[in-house]
Amino acid sequence: MNYTVTHRTAYRYRGRVALCHNEAMLMPRETAWQFVPECRIEIEPRPALSAERTDFFGNRVLYFAIQDIHQTLTVTVTSQVTVAPRPLTPDLPSPPWEEVVQLIREMPELNAMEARQFTLESTFIRPGDELANYALPSFTPGRPLLEAAFDLTRRIFAEFTYDPHFSTIATPLTQVLEERRGVCQDFAHLAIACLRSLGLAARYVSGYLETLPPPGAERLIGADASHAWLAVFIPGLGWVDLDPTNDCMPGERHVTLAWGRDYADVAPLKGVMMGGGAHKLDVSVDVAPQPR
Numbered sequence: 001m002n003y004t005v006t007h008r009t010a011y012r013y014r015g016r017v018a019l020c021h022n023e024a025m026l027m028p029r030e031t032a033w034q035f036v037p038e039c040r041i042e043i044e045p046r047p048a049l050s051a052e053r054t055d056f057f058g059n060r061v062l063y064f065a066i067q068d069i070h071q072t073l074t075v076t077v078t079s080q081v082t083v084a085p086r087p088l089t090p091d092l093p094s095p096p097w098e099e100v101v102q103l104i105r106e107m108p109e110l111n112a113m114e115a116r117q118f119t120l121e122s123t124f125i126r127p128g129d130e131l132a133n134y135a136l137p138s139f140t141p142g143r144p145l146l147e148a149a150f151d152l153t154r155r156i157f158a159e160f161t162y163d164p165h166f167s168t169i170a171t172p173l174t175q176v177l178e179e180r181r182g183v184c185q186d187f188a189h190l191a192i193a194c195l196r197s198l199g200l201a202a203r204y205v206s207g208y209l210e211t212l213p214p215p216g217a218e219r220l221i222g223a224d225a226s227h228a229w230l231a232v233f234i235p236g237l238g239w240v241d242l243d244p245t246n247d248c249m250p251g252e253r254h255v256t257l258a259w260g261r262d263y264a265d266v267a268p269l270k271g272v273m274m275g276g277g278a279h280k281l282d283v284s285v286d287v288a289p290q291p292r
Contacts, residue, residue: 022271115201122261135194153244
């Protein structure tokens with residue numbers, strides 16, 4: 001699938017901002033299944049300084065600073081993205097999950113060593129017994145890891161309610177688990193925490209999902225949204241993506257933006273400023289299919 005992805009973020013401040021420093025993680029990354037031939041960024045007011053870098057996880061990050069007094073900030077990123085089908089299916093053979101836990105701990109190979117960092121506690125994910133206990137019905141002794149992980153995300157899809165009014169970025173996972181509700185970010189964090197609680201490696205993936213209109217309805221510009229899912233490390237298969245919000249393995253409708261240990265590593269726009277006071281934030285996302 002070919003897409004034009006437009007992500008617009010607009011801040012309106014109550015007071016005047018004298019100076020701000022920001023980092024934007026809004027440029028889709030290239031992978032074995034995703035090609036990004038063009039990415040344009042428009043920032044208003046015009047930055048005095050800007051520079052692109054690649055972070056520790058290989059994500060594209062744009063730093064910019066605005067030194068003029070302003071009361072609005074608008075960042076619009078327009079990307080041309082081609083997403084190819086992925087060759088993975090839930091029934092592919094994979095090692096028993098207990099064997100993978102041991103391999104990640106002991107293997108000296110670079111891939112396993114890299115995966116170890118994704119078994120640890122991070123800003124929004126704290127592994128624990130309660131999370132391990134929720135995962136264990138899926139992780140019966142000797143069960144292949146891919147089959148078990150897919151079963152875990154399927155249970156989250158079936159047992160949790162999508163509720164955009166329930167949580168914020170600060171809502172603890174224990175509350176999400178207790179109330180059985182949340183949004184895609186919560187479900188991705190929950191699945192990752194469950195896997196890490198068993199000693200497995202899992203990472204957080206941010207991106208976009210093309211949303212299709214109801215039958216007979218026109219597609220609304222800007223009606224799409226940012227999305228989040230996870231990837232689990234499986235020796236022999238590499239990193240395998242799973243989407244608990246939609247009970248699927250991501251495919252051509254999923255556009256990958258960035259990945260890290262959790263949301264804190266891939267926040268789309270963050271920074272510091274002098275002044276401003278209270279603010280209003282508007283975000284719109286459009287994932288528009290283009291001719292092949």
